[in-house]
Amino acid sequence: MRSILVLMVGWLVSLALVDRVPAAEFLSGQTVTIAADETWEGDVYIFAQSVKVEGTINGDLVVYAQRLHVSGTIEGGVIAAGQEILLEGTYGRSCRIACQAARVEASTRMKRDLVAASYSLEVDKGAAIDGDLIYAGFQAMLKGTIEDDVWAAVNRAEVFGKVGRELSITTDSKNQQGPPPSQYWQDMQLVDIPTVSPGLTIHQDATIGGKLTYQSSSEVTIDDGAKVTGPIEWIQPEKPVQQDPQDKIAYFWGQLKRYATLLAMGILMVVCCPTTCGGTVDQIVQRPILSLLAGILAVPLSIIALGVVAGLILAIPMAFGWLTLDGLAVAGAFIAAFGTVLYVGSLAYFFIFGAAAVTSITLGRIVFSDHPIVSRGRLMLSLAFGLVFYVVLTCVPYLRVGVFVAAILFAFGGLFVWMMVGLFVSQSEKQAPATKVS
Structure with a gap:
């Protein structure tokens, strides 16, 4: 009898809470826009060619599109895949993106991590990532602030901003070619691919708050004025053993x-x-x-x-x-x-x-x-x-x-x-x- 009463009470409570549980929204079309005066409750799933989010989403944003431009407020996290992604605004949880070219604008505030895979990633000066940056791609240009660690595997990278703790990166300076010609990257409307120097370069006024660990065939370039608080460890790749x-x-x-x-x-x-x-x-x-x-x-x-x-x-x-x-x-x-x-x-x-x-x-x-x-x-x-x-x-x-x-x-x-x-x-x-x- 007691078990039946417990089940009945649980059922009544669940009915009372149904209206309070936000439902997921699914949007699709050629172009999808969430205006600045709009507020969406719950998670939003968008499948379109071009997506622009200026309003507020009190949940997660999941996007599969050719272009994604987010300038509003996302209380949850972002999971996105496309050709080019431009991130602005505020993000409550981690962002996970995969694209051809990505850019994090100066007005961006991420309260958690950024996990990215792309050909090019650029974090503008003034952008703040309160967690870690985990990145795999061809090149990276880091001008903003990453409060925690940076873990990256790239061909080339330049650091202008601040890394709060450890910077662990793998680069390859053998490929001296710059970014591909523009004709290979058509329809790039949101993100301009920057030119990044080969290898690893830490520019003037850059700050590494912890240990610098890099694996590369060439030594890192550290400009005068750059600050590396922790030790520097250079891991040179093993040369292939030629058989006698x-x-x-x-x-x-x-x-x-x-x-x-x-x-x-x-x-x-x-x-x-x-x-x-x-x-x-x-x-x-x-x-x-x-x-x-x-x-x-x-x-x-x-x-x-x-x-x-x-x-x-x-x-x-x-x-x-x-x-x-x-x-x-x-x-x-x-x-x-x-x-x-x-x-x-x-x-x-x-x-x-x-x-x-x-x-x-x-x-x-x-x-x-x-x-x-x-x-x-x-x-x-x-x-x-x-x-x-x-x-x-x-x-x-x-x-x-x-x-x-x-x-x-x-x-x-x-x-x-x-x-x-x-x-x-x-x-x-x-x-x-x-x-x-x-």
């Missing part, structure tokens, strides 16, 4: 030795197990998806089997000891240890060399022929040819790990499928009735 020709030769020889090693180990496997190599490659070529899925199962099974084989070293002697056959316990221990070493060596060999050899033979067979390869000579020829592709692919930085993993999965999966197919085929042949030949 000797390192390239050493890398080439290293890959050549790697190719020769894999080729020798692959030839050894082909000589010793030609049927296994050919059958595994056949399964990968004929059943690639099944081989890949089987590899996902076979790799962990082979590792589990390693633990089982290693456990035989203890299990066999214990079994003979339990049967009081002490003479066989020692011999069983030696046999189990030899089997474990043999299995571990074979597994390591297949992981390191066998998977690469099987993958290379598969690549060579795909290129040379679709028919099964049974002779040792053709297996070696496919190995030598496909191994070139394997070594080249494993030299690619972001592709190396993927090639290694794919080779291991396909090799183990193809071997597992070949063994299973051979097992079932052999059993079916044994169970098939003999055909009487007259």
